[in-house]
Every structure is written in structure tokens, then in C-alpha cells.
Amino acid sequence: MYSGRERRGEIRAESYAYARRQARASGIHGGLGHQFPKIEKNEEERIQILEALAHIFLFSKLGAEEKQMLVDAMEREKFSAGHDIVKQGEDGDLFYIIKSGRASVLVDGNEVN
Numbered sequence: 001m002y003s004g005r006e007r008r009g010e011i012r013a014e015s016y017a018y019a020r021r022q023a024r025a026s027g028i029h030g031g032l033g034h035q036f037p038k039i040e041k042n043e044e045e046r047i048q049i050l051e052a053l054a055h056i057f058l059f060s061k062l063g064a065e066e067k068q069m070l071v072d073a074m075e076r077e078k079f080s081a082g083h084d085i086v087k088q089g090e091d092g093d094l095f096y097i098i099k100s101g102r103a104s105v106l107v108d109g110n111e112v113n
Contacts, residue, residue, distance in 0.1 A: 039075040
């Protein structure tokens with residue numbers, strides 16, 4: 001479970017699995033050709049997201065075009081202090097980058113690093 005404390009804002013993107021479920025539900029049966037959403041953002045936000053992605057191993061092998069698709073799909077989301085972002089045991093189909101603030105991670109009710 002992620003429980004935000006003193007968190008002010010995040011940026012998130014829909015996962016590929018979520019996009020595939022949405023595509024199937026709407027009758028689209030394409031693979032990587034699926035068009036991901038393009039969320040409007042300013043140049044400063046685009047640079048911040050690209051810089052964050054550069055430090056995440058999961059995305060290290062993506063090309064420039066693929067990283068740009070991720071940037072396009074991400075959107076800002078704000079959470080109040082104490083708000084649960086993700087709960088243990090639930091499907092995790094979103095990816096979060098913490099821009100500012102703090103978050104705690106709890107496993108079986110115990111805080112972990």
C-alpha cells in the first residue's frame with residue numbers, strides 16, 4: 001500500500017495492459033499499433049518527465065520515439081496527504097513519478113524502504 005504524506009503532485013500514465021483492455025472493449029484488436037492518449041503539457045513538464053524516465057531502469061532500453069509516447073500519455077495527478085494511492089493486493093495498472101512531496105510504502109501494514 002502506498003500512503004501519501006505531504007504529497008502535492010504526481011504524473012501518471014496508463015499502462016499498456018490498461019490500454020489493451022480498453023482497445024479490446026472498444027473492438028480494436030491491434031498490438032503496439034494502438035494509439036495511446038496524448039495529454040497536453042508544457043515543455044517544462046515534458047523535460048521533467050523525460051529526465052525522470054532517464055533514471056528508471058525499466059525504461060532504459062526504450063528509444064526516443066517510445067519515450068515520447070510515454071511522455072505524451074502521462075498526466076498530472078495531485079493527492080492530499082494521507083491519501084492511499086495504491087493498496088496492497090490490488091492490480092497496479094498505473095505508473096507514478098513523484099514530482100514533489102513524500103510517500104510511504106507499507107507491506108502488510110509495516111513501512112518498508
